[in-house]
Amino acid sequence: MGGKLEGKIAIVTGGGRGIGKAIARTLSDQGATVVVAVRTAKFGEDVVAEITGKGGKATLYAGFELAERSASKALIDDTVQRHGKLDILVLCAADAPNGAVVEMTDDDFDLMTRSNFYSTFWFAKDAIPHLAKSGTGRMICISSCAGNRLNSPGIVPYGASKAAINSLIRGMAVEYGRLGITFNTVDPGLIASDRMYLPADMVKVITSSFPVARIGETTEIANAVAFLAAPESSYITGHHLVVDGGASLGSVPNLDDSLNTEEAAGKR
Numbered sequence: 001m002g003g004k005l006e007g008k009i010a011i012v013t014g015g016g017r018g019i020g021k022a023i024a025r026t027l028s029d030q031g032a033t034v035v036v037a038v039r040t041a042k043f044g045e046d047v048v049a050e051i052t053g054k055g056g057k058a059t060l061y062a063g064f065e066l067a068e069r070s071a072s073k074a075l076i077d078d079t080v081q082r083h084g085k086l087d088i089l090v091l092c093a094a095d096a097p098n099g100a101v102v103e104m105t106d107d108d109f110d111l112m113t114r115s116n117f118y119s120t121f122w123f124a125k126d127a128i129p130h131l132a133k134s135g136t137g138r139m140i141c142i143s144s145c146a147g148n149r150l151n152s153p154g155i156v157p158y159g160a161s162k163a164a165i166n167s168l169i170r171g172m173a174v175e176y177g178r179l180g181i182t183f184n185t186v187d188p189g190l191i192a193s194d195r196m197y198l199p200a201d202m203v204k205v206i207t208s209s210f211p212v213a214r215i216g217e218t219t220e221i222a223n224a225v226a227f228l229a230a231p232e233s234s235y236i237t238g239h240h241l242v243v244d245g246g247a248s249l250g251s252v253p254n255l256d257d258s259l260n261t262e263e264a265a266g267k268r
Helices: 018-029 041-053 069-083 106-134 156-179 200-207 218-229 262-267
Strands: 009-013 033-037 057-061 088-091 138-142 182-188 239-243
Touching: 009 018, 009 069, 018 033, 018 041, 018 057, 018 088, 018 138, 018 218, 033 041, 033 069, 041 057, 057 069, 069 106, 088 106, 088 218, 106 138, 106 156, 138 156, 138 218, 156 182, 182 218, 218 239
Parallel strands: 009 033, 009 088, 033 057, 088 138, 138 182, 182 239
Antiparallel strands: none
16 A cells, blocks of 8 residues: 555544545555544444555544544544654544524534634644654645635535634644644535535536536545645645635626537637
8 A cells, every 4th residue: 555645644534424534545545544533433434444454554533522622632642642643634524504694503603613613723733743743744624615715605604614724724834834844725615425415406507607517526625635645745835725626716607608619619
């Protein structure tokens, strides 16, 4: 299982399902030992079994409660105790309640803020000393195009929490870059996974206006994370890598479709 991340120790929160699962698989394929951090043991067990079954290295950390202050330190301490170090931290777990601003309860907003923004702050505080020892430390957050580029009714507070994460990552890139750590986010657009519940006909309508007119795959987010974790990205920090098929670029309504056909392209 040799690769660009051979010998690296990586934590992936939310690594049991969806995008997190794809990230855990991909980092393992690149040679990293992956700590799959999950709330529900069953999901993590399946991922660890899959990785180790094909010759990779992975361990399970179950019972992970994202919104609790003690969770980040316990996970990082356990990782360092078991594996001796921490090189890569990927924060994928998040809370995403739906609902309009005026309908969301204070308790739901508080839980989301703790799960998304506070947890990123806590992880940074607890992980930075270990990532600095690595010499090539990486902190990568799975953010969202809802953070700074798109606004969707029903997830406005969620988008605000992701925008806060993006700002925190940029600031830490400046504050701690000289410790040899890079800080970046990957901002997904609409991604197909076992955690997405949009009906197929709605997905077709939504993606029809994208420059790349299809839904994204979890592996496409995982590949972006693997790039930011690899040696080739050592001069990239404070960056938000958008993986959305161009959805956040916007479009001109009623533009003549003939401008985008292969035939028309050949005439220009």
